[in-house]
Amino acid sequence: MDIIQQLFPLPPIPTLQQAVFIPLALFTAVCALLVVLSPNLFHNALALVGTLFGVAGIYALLEAEFLAISQILVYVWSISTLITFAIMLSRGMMFGATSKTNKQAGTAIDGIVVIGFIGWCNFVSARSKLDVSIAVA
Amino acid sequence: MQGFLNLAWLVPVPTFLAFAAIVLFANRNKTVSALIAIGGAVLSFLLSWPIAFSAFTADHFGQHPVEAQLFSIPTGTSDLWIGYQVDPANALMLFMSSFLLVMIFIYASGYMTFPAHLSPATYPIAAAQGKDPRYSRFMAYISLFATGMMGLVVSNSLLTFFIFWEIMGLCSYLLIGFWYEKKSAQAASIKAFMTTRVGDVFMLVGLMFLYIHSQSGNLLFSDILSAENLHHLATLSVTVPLINVTVPWVAPIAILIFFGTVGKSAQFPLHVWLPDAMEGPTPVSAMIHAATMVSAGVFLLVRMFPLFATAGEVAPGTMHFVAFIGAFTALFASTIAIAQWDIKRVLAYSTISQLGYMVAAIGIGAYVPALFHLITHAFFKALLFLGSGSVIHGVEHGLHHVHEHGHHDEPAPGGEHGGKEGHTPTEAAGHGHTGLVIHRKDGDLNLEDPQDMRNMGGLLSRMPRTGWTFIIGGLALSGFPLTAGFWSKDEILGNAWGGGNTLVFGALVISAFLTAFYTARQIGLTFLGKPRTEMAKHAPESVPSMTWPLILITPFALLLGFIGTPWGNWIEGFMEPYIEHLEFHALHVEFSFIPMLVSIVVAVGGLVAGYYVYGQGLAEGQVDPLRNWLGPLWLVFHNKYWIDEFYKGTVVAFSHWLSKVLYWFDDLWVIDPIVDGIGQLGVWLARLAAEFDRLVVDGLVNLAGWLSNRAGGILRNTQDGQVQVYLLLLVVSMTVWLLLKALPIFLKLV
Amino acid sequence: MVPLSWYLVLAAFVFSCGLYGALVRRNAIAVLMGIELMLNGVNINLVAFWRYGDIIDKATQQVVRLDGQIFALFVIAVAAAEAAVGLALIISIYRNRKTVSLDQMDLLKG
Numbered sequence: 001m002d003i004i005q006q007l008f009p010l011p012p013i014p015t016l017q018q019a020v021f022i023p024l025a026l027f028t029a030v031c032a033l034l035v036v037l038s039p040n041l042f043h044n045a046l047a048l049v050g051t052l053f054g055v056a057g058i059y060a061l062l063e064a065e066f067l068a069i070s071q072i073l074v075y076v077w078s079i080s081t082l083i084t085f086a087i088m089l090s091r092g093m094m095f096g097a098t099s100k101t102n103k104q105a106g107t108a109i110d111g112i113v114v115i116g117f118i119g120w121c122n123f124v125s126a127r128s129k130l131d132v133s134i135a136v137a
Numbered sequence: 138m139q140g141f142l143n144l145a146w147l148v149p150v151p152t153f154l155a156f157a158a159i160v161l162f163a164n165r166n167k168t169v170s171a172l173i174a175i176g177g178a179v180l181s182f183l184l185s186w187p188i189a190f191s192a193f194t195a196d197h198f199g200q201h202p203v204e205a206q207l208f209s210i211p212t213g214t215s216d217l218w219i220g221y222q223v224d225p226a227n228a229l230m231l232f233m234s235s236f237l238l239v240m241i242f243i244y245a246s247g248y249m250t251f252p253a254h255l256s257p258a259t260y261p262i263a264a265a266q267g268k269d270p271r272y273s274r275f276m277a278y279i280s281l282f283a284t285g286m287m288g289l290v291v292s293n294s295l296l297t298f299f300i301f302w303e304i305m306g307l308c309s310y311l312l313i314g315f316w317y318e319k320k321s322a323q324a325a326s327i328k329a330f331m332t333t334r335v336g337d338v339f340m341l342v343g344l345m346f347l348y349i350h351s352q353s354g355n356l357l358f359s360d361i362l363s364a365e366n367l368h369h370l371a372t373l374s375v376t377v378p379l380i381n382v383t384v385p386w387v388a389p390i391a392i393l394i395f396f397g398t399v400g401k402s403a404q405f406p407l408h409v410w411l412p413d414a415m416e417g418p419t420p421v422s423a424m425i426h427a428a429t430m431v432s433a434g435v436f437l438l439v440r441m442f443p444l445f446a447t448a449g450e451v452a453p454g455t456m457h458f459v460a461f462i463g464a465f466t467a468l469f470a471s472t473i474a475i476a477q478w479d480i481k482r483v484l485a486y487s488t489i490s491q492l493g494y495m496v497a498a499i500g501i502g503a504y505v506p507a508l509f510h511l512i513t514h515a516f517f518k519a520l521l522f523l524g525s526g527s528v529i530h531g532v533e534h535g536l537h538h539v540h541e542h543g544h545h546d547e548p549a550p551g552g553e554h555g556g557k558e559g560h561t562p563t564e565a566a567g568h569g570h571t572g573l574v575i576h577r578k579d580g581d582l583n584l585e586d587p588q589d590m591r592n593m594g595g596l597l598s599r600m601p602r603t604g605w606t607f608i609i610g611g612l613a614l615s616g617f618p619l620t621a622g623f624w625s626k627d628e629i630l631g632n633a634w635g636g637g638n639t640l641v642f643g644a645l646v647i648s649a650f651l652t653a654f655y656t657a658r659q660i661g662l663t664f665l666g667k668p669r670t671e672m673a674k675h676a677p678e679s680v681p682s683m684t685w686p687l688i689l690i691t692p693f694a695l696l697l698g699f700i701g702t703p704w705g706n707w708i709e710g711f712m713e714p715y716i717e718h719l720e721f722h723a724l725h726v727e728f729s730f731i732p733m734l735v736s737i738v739v740a741v742g743g744l745v746a747g748y749y750v751y752g753q754g755l756a757e758g759q760v761d762p763l764r765n766w767l768g769p770l771w772l773v774f775h776n777k778y779w780i781d782e783f784y785k786g787t788v789v790a791f792s793h794w795l796s797k798v799l800y801w802f803d804d805l806w807v808i809d810p811i812v813d814g815i816g817q818l819g820v821w822l823a824r825l826a827a828e829f830d831r832l833v834v835d836g837l838v839n840l841a842g843w844l845s846n847r848a849g850g851i852l853r854n855t856q857d858g859q860v861q862v863y864l865l866l867l868v869v870s871m872t873v874w875l876l877l878k879a880l881p882i883f884l885k886l887v
Numbered sequence: 888m889v890p891l892s893w894y895l896v897l898a899a900f901v902f903s904c905g906l907y908g909a910l911v912r913r914n915a916i917a918v919l920m921g922i923e924l925m926l927n928g929v930n931i932n933l934v935a936f937w938r939y940g941d942i943i944d945k946a947t948q949q950v951v952r953l954d955g956q957i958f959a960l961f962v963i964a965v966a967a968a969e970a971a972v973g974l975a976l977i978i979s980i981y982r983n984r985k986t987v988s989l990d991q992m993d994l995l996k997g
Binding site (some may be wrong): 015017018025028029032033035038041044045046048051052055058059061062063064065067068074075079083084085086087089090096100102104105108109111112115116 | 888890894897899900901903904905906907910911912913914916917919920921923924927930931933935937939941956957959960963967968970973974977978981987989990993
């Protein structure tokens with residue numbers, strides 16, 4: 001149990017920022033999952049737009065307003081438009097009986113989980129130093 | 138005239154060229170072959186006689202014999218020198234053999250008619266020509282033989298002497314077996330070859346010892362027979378193994394070389410081949426077995442006489458042995474000769490006996506008489522052989538005549554007879570010598586055998602030239618006073634008497650008596666009295682090419698002895714300087730009337746006795762009177778002391794047994810199984826190696842290839858062009874790298 | 888104050904989602920979308936570290952350096968360009984081969 005405590009250190013009561021962050025992050029994460037998991041390409045594109053909006057919100061939360069505006073301008077407007085056009089232009093070929101994913105899905109998930117885990121561990125090991133610096137700030 | 142002496146090396150060349158020309162070019166044409174052969178012999182003769190006579194006429198020729206080297210064959214560290222020499226001894230040989238060879242060649246060209254034992258149907262062309270189917274081959278052989286003889290005579294080293302000696306041995310084999318369709322001829326040729334081989338091997342061993350122990354390091358006569366070298370050999374002693382006697386080297390060398398003579402000149406233990414060799418055509422008998430080849434054996438003794446003389450001085454047993462062999466052979470062969478029926482076999486034993494005379498003469502140190510008898514004997518024995526050939530030929534013709542015209546005492550089968558007159562000679566010849574054989578108290582008699590003297594008789598009137606020349610030759614052989622044989626035989630007997638060799642003298646005297654007796658018997662049975670058969674009645678005189686040689690040889694048989702009379706001994710004077718030149722001691726005796734009287738008495742006595750018994754020939758069917766007088770002894774003589782049977786039972790049987798044992802040893806039991814086993818082992822090892830190669834070596838190579846292939850097969854999957862696979866690989870690699878990076882953290886956490 | 892780790896967890900999640908999309912989707916456009924997600928995850932990291940890093944002027948207590956923001960801005964620009972080029976390529980391939988399935992695009996096969 002100590003290890004779990006160490007790995008997932010959560011403060012007991014969220015602050016206002018935290019209260020904003022949690023729904024925003026959940027929205028973003030769910031949209032991100034939809035992007036890769038939804039079988040319909042159009043839904044993917046819509047979920048991507050949602051994700052991008054969420055990320056823009058995160059920027060704003062991090063006091064990077066200019067970036068948030070740039071994100072919306074570049075990503076949500078232009079890239080989304082491009083992707084939508086591309087989907088529409090190549091449409092017709094994508095509605096077959098074949099799987100949406102290729103054969104290496106299992107391997108890829110394993111690899112990603114491991115990478116995520118390692119990243120997590122890195123983060124945990126680095127946290128104490130960061131916390132110190134934040135505390136100083 | 139002296140210039141001719143340096144041409145001596147040319148003497149063997151024409152006959153050799155004739156041989157080559159016949160073999161290579163002229164073998165299709167019998168007449169041309171004969172002309173080439175005779176031409177070669179005549180050229181050789183035309184070279185030899187000037188050489189011989191320039192030697193005869195030169196002053197003290199023996200003091201400065203001609204000797205020169207032509208060229209050398211390098212043999213390792215030494216050289217084999219090929220050269221020639223002319224000295225009194227071989228001048229006499231050149232004189233004798235070149236003349237006789239020409240005579241015999243001419244005679245042979247007439248003699249070699251279609252032989253009776255062949256079927257004319259097999260050789261129609263030769264039968265139509267009336268000549269032997271292998272006439273050209275015969276001419277080639279005798280030319281090669283003449284090369285061997287002349288080369289032997291002029292050679293100046295013992296080694297070249299031996300080479301030519303062996304060439305003659307080869308030709309002898311080829312010529313004795315010339316009518317190889319006859320089983321007896323085959324057997325005789327092999328017998329002659331093998332028997333002389335025994336002597337030649339001993340001689341070769343002697344040659345090797347001589348070469349090793351001589352100071353000069355070569356076998357030139359001038360070197361090995363020099364006084365210093367002989368002295369060296371006489372002082373060098375050796376212990377002979379087995380008998381454990383220490384003697385000077387010169388004695389075993391002399392004995393070993395003497396065995397060469399024993400083989401070639403048909404002396405006692407090895408004499409058996411010569412009578413059988415009469416299976417060859419008669420010119421061959423005359424040439425090889427009377428005039429030249431067998432004389433070569435004695436000529437070897439004459440050549441090597443200084444060696445023998447030295448051996449006799451330091452080890453007297455050597456010369457005693459030679460004398461014993463010679464005297465014994467002379468007596469032994471002459472006893473056999475008195476009980477033979479075959480006209481040529483009588484002469485063959487006579488030859489053995491006369492050669493024994495010469496060997497005995499050498500053995501008692503009578504150098505010049507041996508050479509003298511060698512020369513005279515060659516003439517009258519060649520004459521006798523050629524005469525006997527003429528007789529056989531005539532009787533054979535008589536046989537043909539009888540076959541063609543039928544037996545006179547048989548009733549002619551009526552009118553049909555006229556139609557059968559036209560029998561071709563070829564058909565008649567087809568009968569061969571397959572007449573009725575009757576058993577008589579004095580040996581079996583084939584009624585159609587043209588060589589059996591019991592089938593002859595009274596031929597003198599039918600064949601006067603042959604008959605008279607044969608009688609002259611016979612008188613010379615038996616030593617009738619004033620003929621050639623008388624003088625030379627008298628010389629030997631005189632030397633034996635004067636040298637005190639009583640035993641030798643006695644043996645030679647008895648054999649001289651027997652010689653005269655069997656000569657008279659032969660003449661009586663053949664030429665005197667009345668014909669005993671139809672074929673003898675119809676025997677014609679031979680063709681001129683056969684009778685002229687007889688006539689030409691006759692003067693020599695009569696008169697040649699006058700070169701060696703006790704009163705004006707030209708040959709003694711001719712040889713004397715040579716003996717001085719070579720510095721050896723030859724027996725020299727004062728003339729005595731006793732041996733001469735004895736010689737005259739035994740010769741004339743033998744002739745008279747023979748004439749008394751056989752002078753009127755025999756009646757038809759009459760048994761030889763000697764058979765009754767001598768009883769079983771006659772059978773001993775007639776069966777040649779059963780020496781052949783003895784050899785057959787011992788030496789030949791042992792050889793057969795040994796060859797059988799060796800065959801078993803080699804082919805069945807030991808050698809072949811071992812060789813096979815080694816072969817099998819090799820195959821087995823090879824299979825093993827092949828398996829090893831296939832499994833291990835190839836396996837390794839294939840494994841490497843297989844690994845490369847598999848690795849390529851695996852790795853090529855990563856290069857499949859799928860972008861996402863590349864990406865995944867990237868991710869996996871990153872994962873592994875991060876895992877390694879994170880390892881310390883995990884350890885810390887745990 | 889939201890802890891930095893929260894941002895980082897979100898960023899990792901977004902990145903992982905994008906990586907998953909990039910690795911497993913057959914459709915080239917979906918792969919491209921996964922890549923955009925990964926870039927956004929990275930951007931969150933950059934901005935979060937910029938915000939929480941010790942690059943604050945001690946005197947004024949103001950953030951004086953803009954490294955993280957500028958990096959993120961560059962990423963956005965590059966992502967836009969990349970999206971434009973990538974989608975152009977996809978359309979081009981589609982025109983040639985009548986497909987946008989990455990499984991069938993193996994011209995680089997060795």
